[in-house]
Amino acid sequence: MPDSRDSFSAGERLSPARREPPRQPPRKPAPPRGAGKGPQKPGLLRRVIRFFVTSLYRLVFLGAIAAVIAGAGAFLVFSAGLPSVEALKTYTPPLESRVYSDDFHLVSEIGGQHCIYVPYDQIPPLVAQAFISAEDRMFWVEPGVNPLAIMRAALTDIARMGSGRRPQGASTITEQVVKNMLLDNHITFATKIKEVLLAMRVSQVMTKQQVITLYLNEVDLGHNTFGIAAAAQTYFNKPLSQLDIAQAASLAALPKAPTNYDPFFHPQDALTRRNFIIGRMLADGAITQAQADTATAEPLLPHAGSTGPAASGGDGYFADAVKADLTQRFGADAVNQGGLIVHTSLDQTLQTAATTAVRNGLEHYDRIYGGWHGLVAHVDDPALATNWRADLAKQATPPGMRHNWRLGIVLTADGGAARVGFADPLSNTARTGTLPLQNMRWTHTSDVASILHPGDIIMVSGGKTLALEQIPKVQGALISMDPRTGRVLAMVGGWSHDISPFNRVIQAQRQPGSSVKPLVYLTAMEQGLQPDAPVLDAPFVQQMSNGTTYRPGNYEDSFQGPVPIFHALEQSLNLATLHLARQIGLDNIAQTFQSFGIIDHMPPYYPSAIGAIDTTLWKMAAAYATLDEYGRQVQPSLIDSVTGPDGKVLYQAQNQSCDNCTNGDPSQPPIVDYSGAQLADPDSVFQMLTMMKGVVLRGTGVPAVEGISQPVAGKTGTTNNFNDAWFIGFTPGVLTGCWVGYDTPASLGNNQTGGNVCGPIWNEYMKVALANQPDMDFPAPAGMTLQQVPEPSGTMVSEAFKPGQTPGAQANNSLLGGTDSLTPAAGTPGTPATPGTPGTPGTPGAPATPGAPAAPAPSAIDKSLGGLY
Numbered sequence: 078m079p080d081s082r083d084s085f086s087a088g089e090r091l092s093p094a095r096r097e098p099p100r101q102p103p104r105k106p107a108p109p110r111g112a113g114k115g116p117q118k119p120g121l122l123r124r125v126i127r128f129f130v131t132s133l134y135r136l137v138f139l140g141a142i143a144a145v146i147a148g149a150g151a152f153l154v155f156s157a158g159l160p161s162v163e164a165l166k167t168y169t170p171p172l173e174s175r176v177y178s179d180d181f182h183l184v185s186e187i188g189g190q191h192c193i194y195v196p197y198d199q200i201p202p203l204v205a206q207a208f209i210s211a212e213d214r215m216f217w218v219e220p221g222v223n224p225l226a227i228m229r230a231a232l233t234d235i236a237r238m239g240s241g242r243r244p245q246g247a248s249t250i251t252e253q254v255v256k257n258m259l260l261d262n263h264i265t266f267a268t269k270i271k272e273v274l275l276a277m278r279v280s281q282v283m284t285k286q287q288v289i290t291l292y293l294n295e296v297d298l299g300h301n302t303f304g305i306a307a308a309a310q311t312y313f314n315k316p317l318s319q320l321d322i323a324q325a326a327s328l329a330a331l332p333k334a335p336t337n338y339d340p341f342f343h344p345q346d347a348l349t350r351r352n353f354i355i356g357r358m359l360a361d362g363a364i365t366q367a368q369a370d371t372a373t374a375e376p377l378l379p380h381a382g383s384t385g386p387a388a389s390g391g392d393g394y395f396a397d398a399v400k401a402d403l404t405q406r407f408g409a410d411a412v413n414q415g416g417l418i419v420h421t422s423l424d425q426t427l428q429t430a431a432t433t434a435v436r437n438g439l440e441h442y443d444r445i446y447g448g449w450h451g452l453v454a455h456v457d458d459p460a461l462a463t464n465w466r467a468d469l470a471k472q473a474t475p476p477g478m479r480h481n482w483r484l485g486i487v488l489t490a491d492g493g494a495a496r497v498g499f500a501d502p503l504s505n506t507a508r509t510g511t512l513p514l515q516n517m518r519w520t521h522t523s524d525v526a527s528i529l530h531p532g533d534i535i536m537v538s539g540g541k542t543l544a545l546e547q548i549p550k551v552q553g554a555l556i557s558m559d560p561r562t563g564r565v566l567a568m569v570g571g572w573s574h575d576i577s578p579f580n581r582v583i584q585a586q587r588q589p590g591s592s593v594k595p596l597v598y599l600t601a602m603e604q605g606l607q608p609d610a611p612v613l614d615a616p617f618v619q620q621m622s623n624g625t626t627y628r629p630g631n632y633e634d635s636f637q638g639p640v641p642i643f644h645a646l647e648q649s650l651n652l653a654t655l656h657l658a659r660q661i662g663l664d665n666i667a668q669t670f671q672s673f674g675i676i677d678h679m680p681p682y683y684p685s686a687i688g689a690i691d692t693t694l695w696k697m698a699a700a701y702a703t704l705d706e707y708g709r710q711v712q713p714s715l716i717d718s719v720t721g722p723d724g725k726v727l728y729q730a731q732n733q734s735c736d737n738c739t740n741g742d743p744s745q746p747p748i749v750d751y752s753g754a755q756l757a758d759p760d761s762v763f764q765m766l767t768m769m770k771g772v773v774l775r776g777t778g779v780p781a782v783e784g785i786s787q788p789v790a791g792k793t794g795t796t797n798n799f800n801d802a803w804f805i806g807f808t809p810g811v812l813t814g815c816w817v818g819y820d821t822p823a824s825l826g827n828n829q830t831g832g833n834v835c836g837p838i839w840n841e842y843m844k845v846a847l848a849n850q851p852d853m854d855f856p857a858p859a860g861m862t863l864q865q866v867p868e869p870s871g872t873m874v875s876e877a878f879k880p881g882q883t884p885g886a887q888a889n890n891s892l893l894g895g896t897d898s899l900t901p902a903a904g905t906p907g908t909p910a911t912p913g914t915p916g917t918p919g920t921p922g923a924p925a926t927p928g929a930p931a932a933p934a935p936s937a938i939d940k941s942l943g944g945l946y
Contacts, residue, residue, distance in 0.1 A: 557814075777832045813846065
């Protein structure tokens with residue numbers, strides 16, 4: 078029976094009493110005892126942590142945004158005004174110009190820095206690798222910068238901040254190119270940022286090959302040397318292609334600190350750095366272990382070569398003249414930085430011979446007339462006997478010493494000899510030798526101890542037996558040229574370019590004396606006078622424009638009366654020349670002087686006709702070359718050609734041409750034409766050449782041709798008071814001029830004429846210059862004849878006559894120059910000469926007879942104007 082509590086009838090309304098109570102959610106288990114405060118503390122920590130993490134995320138995010146904005150701003154700031162890297166694509170470093178002799182030997186280098194450009198394909202790979210191993214081992218793969226190196230350097234710089242120390246570089250090769258070529262070399266944080274930006278730009282627009290080429294041609298390697306090719310010369314005196322591994326590593330050691338690793342001054346540091354780089358090359362796989370061992374074992378052995386633009390030896394005067402010519406043609410920038418390749422006319426064999434001849438001549442003169450100039454220095458050392466080697470080593474070598482001279486120190490000196498210590502240049506060891514009295518007699522002493530004492534520093538030559546030497550105070554100059562082309566073969570501007578770069582060939586304005594007379598006599602020949610026409614050698618008096626009376630004299634202070642023109646030139650008779658000048662006119666002489674280029678404007682005074690003008694040896698040599706070429710103007714030239722570093726010809730001398738050399742008949746010889754205006758009649762010039770041959774055969778130029786078989790024409794020149802000595806002479810193939818004198822005009826001494834002083838110098842040089850020249854005479858122009866005419870002594874000589882001229886045809890004409898009230902002729906003073914019968918002494922045109930009376934000397938002779946001989 079169902080339980081009444083559980084049953085109800087259908088439809089029965091559910092009463093409230095019967096409703097079930099609402100369901101409650103299940104309760105959580107009660108926390109353990111003692112944990113009543115736990116739920117509050119973990120919630121607070123969580124909120125704090127959550128706050129800080131969220132804040133940090135926000136700060137990082139904001140910082141990143143700020144960093145991007147700051148980086149962008151910094152980029153814009155530091156990028157503004159950065160130089161363009163496009164120019165680096167076509168950049169070539171400033172290159173010195175190189176001057177070569179006619180056989181392509183280097184004469185000099187001109188420029189502010191020693192640099193030789195080498196293209197990439199001519200850079201030896203091992204040389205490039207040595208620099209990469211030393212400076213930037215990641216060069217081939219990095220984007221122009223090395224981020225790790227930059228970070229390392231940045232941390233180091235932060236640690237050093239405030240210490241005043243220089244920031245660390247960490248520069249890649251690309252950055253070094255940027256720093257050296259686009260920025261200054263001052264390291265700051267700002268310039269470092271610019272350097273990084275530019276390096277990345279360079280890596281985007283240039284290949285690695287272009288970058289390494291720029292670097293290796295521009296890097297500073299010390300001694301004013303830039304680039305590896307120039308450094309190979311400077312440190313090892315060899316071409317770049319001949320460097321071995323050790324030498325390449327030696328050069329690669331230098332960029333870090335060129336002074337500190339200089340192999341000449343810091344050999345141990347240089348050796349350590351070199352071997353370190355060899356080790357790096359081995360680690361980089363560039364060389365094998367065997368190659369590394371061989372290179373490391375190799376001694377350093379630098380061999381000094383060319384380190385800059387200086388010329389060597391006696392070439393300095395020539396090199397200076399070439400530089401001046403180049404500068405005038407192309408400008409200083411092109412010469413000093415344009416890398417010009419200059420081919421010159423210099424013959425090095427003849428240049429050496431010229432330098433030797435000039436020095437020998439000046440030394441010979443100085444020993445006879447110069448006297449003892451004194452010591453180089455003196456050392457006071459009580460312990461001289463033991464310390465002399467160190468005392469001598471402290472002495473600087475004076476400039477201008479000849480190659481076989483050396484400094485010596487007097488150890489003892491007595492009446493007959495001195496004992497001298499010196500350094501042997503061959504063995505580089507200290508030695509002693511004896512300086513006997515006879516090897517210093519030129520000092521005009523009879524007692525060694527009167528001029529030498531212990532501790533004296535002197536110049537000596539020799540070995541066991543020594544000779545005393547000194548540098549002359551007198552100066553000299555010489556120029557030699559090919560008269561056909563004007564090409565200067567040799568030029569000496571003084572005793573030593575190291576002592577004085579003043580070029581006395583080109584720069585010294587001196588009176589030429591009687592060396593101008595051939596142009597006076599040429600003017601006479603062009604007026605139709607014959608070589609045997611009579612001219613009066615007698616006192617000449619001329620009223621000067623300032624009211625004074627000009628009364629010059631001959632060198633000998635005597636007069637010969639009427640003499641043939643050719644004899645007046647041979648003996649360099651001043652008075653005969655002045656009488657001739659009066660006859661032919663000063664204006665005509667001036668025209669000849671000016672057209673031949675020896676002076677721009679000849680003063681219209683008679684002293685000018687005998688050399689009282691200022692000119693240079695260069696101009697006189699050019700005038701004589703024009704005579705050598707029968708009146709065709711010849712301009713001296715130093716430069717044959719100039720090419721740029723790219724091989725483009727920039728200049729070619731135009732002193733000759735050949736019309737049939739390229740397209741002519743191969744069976745016909747080349748026909749060479751030489752440029753130059755015709756300044757004089759060739760027939761008249763040939764008459765002058767013949768007379769000038771007489772100068773060296775019978776006249777004042779005899780000392781110049783002793784022992785020379787080739788026909789020579791020339792003329793001496795000696796100025797007032799013997800201040801200047803000249804001789805200029807030539808063959809058909811070689812012309813040489815010489816001058817000797819003091820820079821501050823002073824007398825060379827009585828009878829020190831051009832023939833006596835310059836003649837031997839000319840002779841010594843020309844024996845070398847003519848060694849391979851044929852014995853070729855001056856050819857006579859068509860129609861010219863050589864006829865026998867008498868000298869005043871009666872000797873018959875050959876002179877040249879034009880068509881229609883015959884010997885003696887002008888003998889009965891009045892004396893050339895005539896007479897006037899101020900000009901007494903031969904015979905009684907003040908009495909005009911009277912033509913007599915042929916053969917009578919004093920008759921115009923007749924040779925003087927020995928014993929014939931000569932005109933007396935004037936009461937006062939003025940030799941202050943004009944040449945002597």
